[in-house]
Amino acid sequence: MIDELLQGNKRYLANEFNPNAEYYRAIADHQAPKVLWIGCSDSRVSEHQMTGSKPGTMFVHRNIANIVAFNDVNISAILEYAVVHLKVEDIIVCGHTRCGGIAAIEDGVRENYIADWLCIATGAKEAADRIAGERSLSREEKLAVLTEENVKLQIKHLRNLALIRNMHAQGERPRIHGWLYRVEDGTIDILVDGRGSQTTA
Numbered sequence: 001m002i003d004e005l006l007q008g009n010k011r012y013l014a015n016e017f018n019p020n021a022e023y024y025r026a027i028a029d030h031q032a033p034k035v036l037w038i039g040c041s042d043s044r045v046s047e048h049q050m051t052g053s054k055p056g057t058m059f060v061h062r063n064i065a066n067i068v069a070f071n072d073v074n075i076s077a078i079l080e081y082a083v084v085h086l087k088v089e090d091i092i093v094c095g096h097t098r099c100g101g102i103a104a105i106e107d108g109v110r111e112n113y114i115a116d117w118l119c120i121a122t123g124a125k126e127a128a129d130r131i132a133g134e135r136s137l138s139r140e141e142k143l144a145v146l147t148e149e150n151v152k153l154q155i156k157h158l159r160n161l162a163l164i165r166n167m168h169a170q171g172e173r174p175r176i177h178g179w180l181y182r183v184e185d186g187t188i189d190i191l192v193d194g195r196g197s198q199t200t201a
């Protein structure tokens, strides 16, 4: 597999990097992404590929089940760097279908660290349990609801962080968006439209 990856780099140089050398020279000097991406670590969910974006478009944080942990120095540092230094205008929290993390939230897991991590999505599980009870949902339908509720909960966590709260007290930026990527067909659903009524820059 490792040889395949290195061969892939040669194809990347030939087909993408070298033909666009000017672009890559410019971003080598200075990165100026406009978006912070918070997504799942899942190997099928590649933010730049799914959005047809070149490297340099998004600053990226990925973890199991696209969680915004309010007690995680890692995501806090990424967030601070993105909004204070890079001055990103938009933050996208993107969940996805067939997420192993979401199934683990539903079913529970025995592994210690994974269980601790997924606790941060407990509120989404409670909301999904309630909705599933009211609507008599199948397991598949319930996982879909849980995926959506998890994105909404992580956006709530994001909005509650002092850094973001203070910025929103001053204005609308960073705008926060909730997306769902469908691994079956490659499409994106908008769960929370952060574009609001403002005109896009």
Ligand SMILES: [Zn+2]
Residues within 6 Å of the ligand: 040, 041, 042, 064, 065, 066, 096, 098, 099, 100, 101, 102
């Ligand atoms: Zn996932």
